[in-house]
Amino acid sequence: MSLTVVGSIAFDAVTTPFGTREKMLGGAAVHFSLASSFFTDVRVVGPVGDDFGEAEYAVLRTRGTNTDDVEHVPGGETFFWRAHYEYDLNTAHTDDTRLGVFGTFEPKLSQESKDADVLFLANIQPDVQRGVREQSNARFVALDSMNLWIETAKDSLIKTIETVDCVLLNDAEIRQLTGKANLVQAAREIRALGPRVVVAKQGEYGAALLTDEGFFGLPAYPLETVNDPTGAGDSFAGGFVGYLAAHGGDDLSHQTLCRAMAYGTAIASYNVEEFGTERVARLTREEVTERVGELQRITHFVDAPVALRA
């Protein structure tokens, strides 16, 4: 059981109403790796610059993640993102983006990364995603994307979606991509392109799974303390895709997908409790299991007969 993730490795400067970090480890591939490493052998593929040091590698290697395919670009600077959040933590306001080595990233997968059972294409330019997909021998491929590519590279994104098994997007992005306001219709349109599985990420409202076999809705875990939402979506994806990778990537039964949603939701809920990777880097498997159980409890109801009137 093995999983390759290709995406950004970054330094983030983030201010929320609850604190500030001037330079912390971030990036989609990092958050994804930390979450998925609970489930399977993870290989992370992404570029870093000279400013990326042993301390950052150590975090990336949490729970055994393999960093052999992290590409160090001599003389380069690691992708840097500065943003702030208002009290509405659903919206990140980007203040600065310096792509650095990520701007010219051409992912080269080692044979081991090509041969992983499962591939996750984190949010990158869709041509680049498709190039990676073509190198890979994975049995199950999932991708994330963003509004920027829907606006500037929609044809390429659609071509890439046609080659994958699973799409994870915000529900606003699903609507934007399809031009359909109704999520059920929009997800069906995406599935008609090829992917069997569509996951709509809904931020503080949780996530929804839409497949031909059915629908599954899971609220976010209710938290009293949310310090930094950065990376929540990638942590969710890491838990979701990681869980599927633990099953070899070829068990896509409805209940397995539902469980994967729960693991993604559980890990994402820890992620936002603290800044950046702080919480998930020291998260224990007992804590993950406990929160999955709590998610079960807070969504569970049993109908009891009630005499309805005609």
Next chain:
Amino acid sequence: MSLTVVGSIAFDAVTTPFGTREKMLGGAAVHFSLASSFFTDVRVVGPVGDDFGEAEYAVLRTRGTNTDDVEHVPGGETFFWRAHYEYDLNTAHTDDTRLGVFGTFEPKLSQESKDADVLFLANIQPDVQRGVREQSNARFVALDSMNLWIETAKDSLIKTIETVDCVLLNDAEIRQLTGKANLVQAAREIRALGPRVVVAKQGEYGAALLTDEGFFGLPAYPLETVNDPTGAGDSFAGGFVGYLAAHGGDDLSHQTLCRAMAYGTAIASYNVEEFGTERVARLTREEVTERVGELQRITHFVDAPVALRA
């Protein structure tokens, strides 16, 4: 088991991307009554004008709702509301409001309405709600409100909230009322005022229940066809409060509240499939039961052991 609802009875003119109705029965008390009438004896209290005819009374009396306390104001005009929705069906754009007889409504409850086990105060000026609450002998009282009263009559609204057992509001209203962005904290603040039960209505994302005993989150039923969201919140409230009234209003156990949420969600999902009261007026108990079962199915997952890595 009996339930009194006090609120608006209206004619609505509504345009959505999927159709137009120039004059249809609406109003919070109407949608609430139609939903709650599945569960218990309902008495509806609200004012109507000369334009309110036998056809409208007939709809209001669906499943035996008692209209003895509907106050006909001679020479008056029934509350009229005109609105349109864009493709984002979450936001109603009000084009015209003529309060008519609702503008000077001073609810007078008959002895039977006072003695109902359960009282629902639909969205009205909070002074008026409090006056009704003081007339009532109900064991369980719930209220709805809106942003207008939070902005213009917040002190009065808080005084009214202090006298009830349950508050149902949109999550944006809960945040606005408390000044707290975090829903868990905001709901606790409302409970500190008196109510044991807070329900956050979340539109297309469903609803959340927040009590001292716990949290319950339920997604909305996924629909491919939504023609008119008008009345969804009141239908939800009618199903929720109606279910509690069927249990005499004094079973507030967590599982009973969760089931009540499911019945509210199920009926609200039917409400939005067609315009105004069209769908719920002819809804059958079998259909309600069926959708509650579907809600159970689409939220159910069973954890399966997975070997997490340390």
